[in-house]
Amino acid sequence: MSTDLTGKVAIVTGGSRGIGAAVARRLAAEGARVFVVCRSRLEEAEALAATLGQGAQAMAADISVPSDCERLIGDCVRIAGRLDILVNAAGLGPYRALEEADPEHYEAVFGANVRGALCLTRAAVPEMTRGGRIVHIGSRLAETPMPGTSVYAASKAAVSAMVLALSQELGPRGITINAVAPGLIETDMTAETLGSRRAAIEAATPLRRIGQPDDISGLVAFLASADAGWITGRTIRADGGLL
Template identity: 50%
Template sequence: MKCANKVAIVTGGSRGIGAAIARKLAAEGATVAIVYKSNAEQAKSVLDTIANAGGTAKAFAADVTDQSAAQATIEAVVKHFGRIDILINNAGALEMRNFGDIDNGHVSRLFSANMGSVLNMMQAAAPHFPPSGGRIVNVSTNLIYSPRPGTAIYAASKAAVSVLTNAFAKELGARGITVNAVAPSMVSTDMTAATPEARRQAVIASTPAGRIGEPTDIADVVAFLASDDSRWITGRTMLADGGLTDAL
C-alpha cells in the first residue's frame, strides 16, 4: 500500500471526486481526514465505506474559504491524528456566467472557493508536515487551457490554483514537500449533473478515450501524486482528461 502510515487530509471529501480520493487513499493505507462544508450525511457515508473496507477515517466540518476555520481544522486533525503527511485540496465551486452577467459577487465567490481555500489550507498545514516532507495535491481543471463560454471566471480561479501550485512548489521544495495539481475535464459528479446532454455528447465525441471521466479516474492520479512514486514531480499541473485538451 503506497500511502501506508500516512495521514491525509481531503477537502471537499464528502462527495464526487473528493469522496473517491478519500476512499482511494484509505485503500492505499492512509488514515484520512475528510473535510466537508455542510453535508454530514454524505460524509458519514464515505466514512462508513472506508471503515467497512478496513480503513481509518474521521470527518471534520469546516468552511475552508475562511482562514480561521482552515487553521482550526488543521489543528483539530493534528490533535486527533498527530501529524499531516498529505494534503488534497479538492474543495471548490462551479458557477457559470456569460461575459455580460459577470459581477463582483460571482468573481469573489469563485476565487474564494477555488483559490482561497487552497491558499488557506496550504498555509495552515505546511508547518505540521514532518521533517521528511510530504505531498500536496490541488485540483484544477482542463478549462485553464481551453475555457468555454460561461466558464471564464471559474477557469481563471482554477488557473490561479495552478499558479499557486507552481510557485509554492519552489518555496516548499527545500522541505521535501512536493506540490502538484490535477486538471480534470468533465467528470460524472453531482456538480456536472445539470450539464445539457448535448454538451455531454460533444465532450465525449471530442475525447480520444471516448467517454466522460469518472471520479475514480481522478482519484487514481491523485493517489499517485500523493505517493512516493511521484517524488521527482513537483510544481506541475497534470491533465487527466482522456486526451481531450490540446496542451503540451
C-alpha cells in the same frame, strides 16, 4: 510502481461527493487514515468515513474562511498526531457570462478556489514535519476556457500558478505540491451539463467516453505516494486527450 500509503494521514477537502469522495476512498484503500472534509454535507461525509476504515473521520470546514482552515488542520493533527497528505478537491464552479457575473460572484469563486487553496496550504505546511504531499484539483478550463467560464477558469489558472510558485518554497522542506486538472467528470454536479450533450462530448474525446471520478483518484494517489517524489510544481491534465 506502488501507491502504498500505509501509516500516512491524509486530509481530503470536498470529500463528501464526486472527485473528493473518490479520492478519499482511494487513499484509504492504499492504507492512509483519511479525514473527509466538507462544507455543508456532514452526514454524507460521515457516512463515507464510516466505510473507509483506518480510523477515518469526517470534519466540517469552509475553506474560504482562513480561521476554518487553521482549525481544520489543527484538529486533524491533534487527533492523528501527524499530517502527510493534503488533497484539496473543494471549490466552486458556477459558470456565468461576463454580463451576469458581478463582484459577489468573483468573491465567491475566488474565495473558495484561490483563497481556500492558499489558506489550506499555509495551515498544512508547518505540520508536514516529515515532508509531505499537497495536491490541488484544478481544471483543464484554465488552459482551454469556454464562453461563460472566465471567472472559474481564471481561478483555476491561479491555482496552477500558485502550485508552481510554492513548489520553489516547499521543495527544501521535502514537500511536493502539484495540481490535477480534470476535464469533464461525471458527477452529480455535471449531470445537467451531460444531459443531451453526452454523445457529442464522447465523440469529441479521443478516449470516447466520459471521465469518471476514479480516473482522477488514481492519479492523485500516485502524486501522494513516495514514487511521485520527483514531481512538484506541475499541473497534470487528465481529460481523455482533449485538445
